Amino acid sequence: MSENLKELYQIQRVLKDSGYNDTSRISKEIQDYCNKKAISPTLVLERISTGEPWDYIRGESEFYGNRFYLNRKTLIPRPETEQMVDIAISFLEGNSNHKNIVDVGTGSGCIIISLAKLVGDKKGINFVGIDIDKDTLQVAKENSLLHKVNEKISFLRGNLLKDFELKDETLIIANLPYIPEEIYKKLDRSVVNFEPRRALLGGKDGLKYYKKLISQIKKARKKDISLLIEIEPSTLKNLRRILDNYEVHIIKDYRGLNRFILVNLDT
Numbered sequence: 001m002s003e004n005l006k007e008l009y010q011i012q013r014v015l016k017d018s019g020y021n022d023t024s025r026i027s028k029e030i031q032d033y034c035n036k037k038a039i040s041p042t043l044v045l046e047r048i049s050t051g052e053p054w055d056y057i058r059g060e061s062e063f064y065g066n067r068f069y070l071n072r073k074t075l076i077p078r079p080e081t082e083q084m085v086d087i088a089i090s091f092l093e094g095n096s097n098h099k100n101i102v103d104v105g106t107g108s109g110c111i112i113i114s115l116a117k118l119v120g121d122k123k124g125i126n127f128v129g130i131d132i133d134k135d136t137l138q139v140a141k142e143n144s145l146l147h148k149v150n151e152k153i154s155f156l157r158g159n160l161l162k163d164f165e166l167k168d169e170t171l172i173i174a175n176l177p178y179i180p181e182e183i184y185k186k187l188d189r190s191v192v193n194f195e196p197r198r199a200l201l202g203g204k205d206g207l208k209y210y211k212k213l214i215s216q217i218k219k220a221r222k223k224d225i226s227l228l229i230e231i232e233p234s235t236l237k238n239l240r241r242i243l244d245n246y247e248v249h250i251i252k253d254y255r256g257l258n259r260f261i262l263v264n265l266d267t
């Protein structure tokens with residue numbers, strides 16, 4: 001067996017022991033990364049064994065078929081979130097009057113950047129990404145440069161929509177921290193020990209940020225405001241109570257879970 005293959009198998013063993021499923025692809029990525037950086041795979045494997053996610057070690061991830069830079073302040077984009085982009089695209093096709101898209105809790109910028117890439121310039125849409133964390137915003141800006149949509153998107157620091165001047169006919173997209181406390185405590189060590197708490201924990205009931213966001217939107221009293229959010233499926237019942245007077249569309253993720261909510265919050 002060649003040295004190269006032996007090394008690949010060793011990497012795959014460590015990945016498997018650390019709970020990775022897609023060991024063939026990631027082992028190859030690790031090998032290529034170590035060759036490029038001229039470092040020993042042992043250094044990477046030691047970090048993997050502590051639960052550190054591979055995406056943080058390499059400083060990037062994939063979302064909607066594109067590369068996104070990351071650092072430890074930025075949540076690793078999740079595959080299910082890609083569906084938010086598809087839902088937003090079909091929403092815009094049927095609601096051409098919506099000329100503003102605001103991504104609240106933009107993180108790496110993966111949602112708003114993917115949308116800006118996909119929606120043609122002709123539609124004249126304003127794209128905004130908001131986050132409370134300044135380091136995260138820096139990563140989002142770098143990603144917008146990487147994808148050549150930096151001139152299309154404004155990135156702003158803010159506490160949800162506080163101090164943001166919401167306009168009529170806006171689609172607000174938000175994948176805010178939504179994990180209830182009890183569920184958060186039981187998450188894998190690779191999440192709890194390495195990913196930013198601020199990006200995941202949604203208070204006791206997982207709805208702390210969505211409650212606040214909905215109240216800000218209602219207070220702004222604007223016309224034609226639609227809200228698309230990603231939620232923890234178990235929080236749906238409580239969320240519906242808050243949205244009692246509105247027509248709520250529940251969209252399942254690819255695993256069949258109630259993951260996305262689309263609602264028109266007209267006043």
Ligand SMILES: C[S@@+](CC[C@H](N)C(=O)[O-])C[C@H]1O[C@@H](n2cnc3c(N)ncnc32)[C@H](O)[C@@H]1O
Nearest residue numbers: 075077105106107131132133159160175177199
């Ligand atoms: C679950 S992450 C989502 C990141 C990215 N949109 C994605 O889908 O991968 C939530 C993001 O919300 C941001 N955030 C947390 N509290 C916030 C607040 N009060 N106002 C604005 N952003 C906030 C976090 O910094 C984090 O980047």
